[in-house]
Amino acid sequence: MNVNEPFDVFRARLNSGEESCEARTQQYLSTISRRKNLNAFLSVFEDEALAHARSVDKKIKAGGAGHLAGMVVAVKDVICMKGKRTTCGSKVLENYEAIYDAAVIEKLRAADAIVIGKTNMDEFAMGSSTENSAFGPVKNPIDETRVPGGSSGGSAVAVAAGMSSTSLGSDTGGSIRQPAGLCGIFGMKPTYGRVSRYGLVAFASSFDQIGPFANSARDVAHILKVIAGHDERDSTSAKLPVPDYLAAMNRDVEGMKIGLPIEYFNEALNPEIRSVLEKRIAQLRDHGAEFIDVSLPHSEYTIATYYILATAEASSNLARYDGARYGYRSPYAKDLSEMYTKSRSEGFGAEVKRRIMLGTYVLSAGYYDAHYRKAQKVRRLIQKDFFDAFKKVDCLMTPISPTTAFKFGEKVDDPLQMYLSDIYTVSANLAGIPGISVPAGVDRQNLPIGLQLLGKQFDESALLKVADFLEQQE
Ligand code: GLN
Numbered sequence: 150m151n152v153n154e155p156f157d158v159f160r161a162r163l164n165s166g167e168e169s170c171e172a173r174t175q176q177y178l179s180t181i182s183r184r185k186n187l188n189a190f191l192s193v194f195e196d197e198a199l200a201h202a203r204s205v206d207k208k209i210k211a212g213g214a215g216h217l218a219g220m221v222v223a224v225k226d227v228i229c230m231k232g233k234r235t236t237c238g239s240k241v242l243e244n245y246e247a248i249y250d251a252a253v254i255e256k257l258r259a260a261d262a263i264v265i266g267k268t269n270m271d272e273f274a275m276g277s278s279t280e281n282s283a284f285g286p287v288k289n290p291i292d293e294t295r296v297p298g299g300s301s302g303g304s305a306v307a308v309a310a311g312m313s314s315t316s317l318g319s320d321t322g323g324s325i326r327q328p329a330g331l332c333g334i335f336g337m338k339p340t341y342g343r344v345s346r347y348g349l350v351a352f353a354s355s356f357d358q359i360g361p362f363a364n365s366a367r368d369v370a371h372i373l374k375v376i377a378g379h380d381e382r383d384s385t386s387a388k389l390p391v392p393d394y395l396a397a398m399n400r401d402v403e404g405m406k407i408g409l410p411i412e413y414f415n416e417a418l419n420p421e422i423r424s425v426l427e428k429r430i431a432q433l434r435d436h437g438a439e440f441i442d443v444s445l446p447h448s449e450y451t452i453a454t455y456y457i458l459a460t461a462e463a464s465s466n467l468a469r470y471d472g473a474r475y476g477y478r479s480p481y482a483k484d485l486s487e488m489y490t491k492s493r494s495e496g497f498g499a500e501v502k503r504r505i506m507l508g509t510y511v512l513s514a515g516y517y518d519a520h521y522r523k524a525q526k527v528r529r530l531i532q533k534d535f536f537d538a539f540k541k542v543d544c545l546m547t548p549i550s551p552t553t554a555f556k557f558g559e560k561v562d563d564p565l566q567m568y569l570s571d572i573y574t575v576s577a578n579l580a581g582i583p584g585i586s587v588p589a590g591v592d593r594q595n596l597p598i599g600l601q602l603l604g605k606q607f608d609e610s611a612l613l614k615v616a617d618f619l620e621q622q623e
Contacts, residue, residue, distance in 0.1 A: 251348020323574025
């Protein structure tokens with residue numbers, strides 16, 4: 150039984166009775182326990198997942214099973230599931246049980262997907278290596294001395310190591326695309342507003358978006374189709390119909406115009422990554438796609454702008470963890486003010502504290518105009534760069550990350566180096582546009598190299614089409 154086979158193929162075998170959801174779920178559970186040392190999961194719903202699988206098997210036999218019947222999904226521990234621990238990778242929420250289901254969980258269930266467990270992550274989704282989890286780092290299954298990327302490292306590893314068919318992550322500045330790239334799988338950040346954030350614990354609300362990891366572009370399309378769509382409980386959710394992503398994936402790229410941002414292909418780009426991308430560009434060209442150089446002139450400001458605005462929003466969102474209502478409360482406090490300070494000082498990890506301090510600083514009265522307001526204006530310019538580029542092209546191709554998977558400890562003590570891992574990904578969150586990470590090749594050490602496709606707002610279809618085409622090429 151090949152757990153990496155495309156969902157379409159597996160589903161056909163389920164329908165014909167050759168396969169069962171129960172056996173497949175059991176197989177994923179065995180891999181989860183065999184590869185426990187990867188530390189990808191924070192909770193595993195063994196009995197519940199098997200019981201659910203048996204009920205889906207019955208539904209399939211009876212006819213009328215949902216679109217995702219047979220799909221086994223792992224969910225990043227920043228997405229609420231009623232009655233389940235939702236830790237966000239933090240000591241603050243170590244014992245917190247969610248009191249309602251996120252919109253995406255409701256939708257997965259309604260489509261008969263099986264949720265197998267919750268995955269490890271950087272604390273409150275802040276990080277690019279999953280070394281910031283309060284529950285220990287996640288290892289890259291390809292080379293266990295290396296990071297899987299982050300912050301959705303556990304979700305990427307679940308799919309890459311065959312512990313689930315697909316998974317959900319969240320992407321605020323690259324947290325789906327970068328770990329997908331470092332683990333050699335597909336990962337998509339949909340357009341801001343495409344997928345409801347109801348039940349996603351907030352990091353930076355104007356950037357956060359939920360999206361899938363999968364072994365193929367078609368599997369991304371299957372799950373996106375289910376989780377996308379308007380939800381009135383998220384005021385930023387778009388009132389737009391969800392297109393038939395699968396129908397758009399016809400592998401015909403003839404006449405498509407693909408932009409190459411000159412600022413992303415500068416001399417700083419790692420030569421091995423460049424040569425893998427060039428090979429992929431040639432394949433698309435051979436099949437009739439046209440490549441056009443475009444300029445995104447404000448690219449040099451993306452990291453600074455992102456780390457001002459995202460920290461500002463985080464400092465505000467994380468004010469709710471005060472030890473009073475829920476979450477960690479320090480047992481050592483003597484009065485109310487000590488309860489606040491000690492609960493927060495003992496509960497949060499170093500990176501989260503750094504973000505809260507940075508965010509509070511850029512929002513403070515004397516510095517608001519110089520930092521926060523200015524960054525808002527630059528965000529607008531960055532967004533305009535993309536909108537101008539999309540007047541000329543259908544999508545953009547860029548690297549996903551400046552390096553392949555790095556070693557544990559290599560960047561964690563140098564925040565600036567870590568922040569620079571996001572140099573190619575944060576712009577999509579600043580502009581609110583969709584992006585997908587596509588496995589493109591390997592480096593000399595056999596570590597995966599991903600490429601990124603960026604699209605017009607709400608045009609995930611174009612990205613999936615190109616991704617699916619590339620998947621068919623050697
Ligand atoms: N690495 C980025 C950060 O630490 C992005 C995180 C994310 O997308 N959640 O902010």
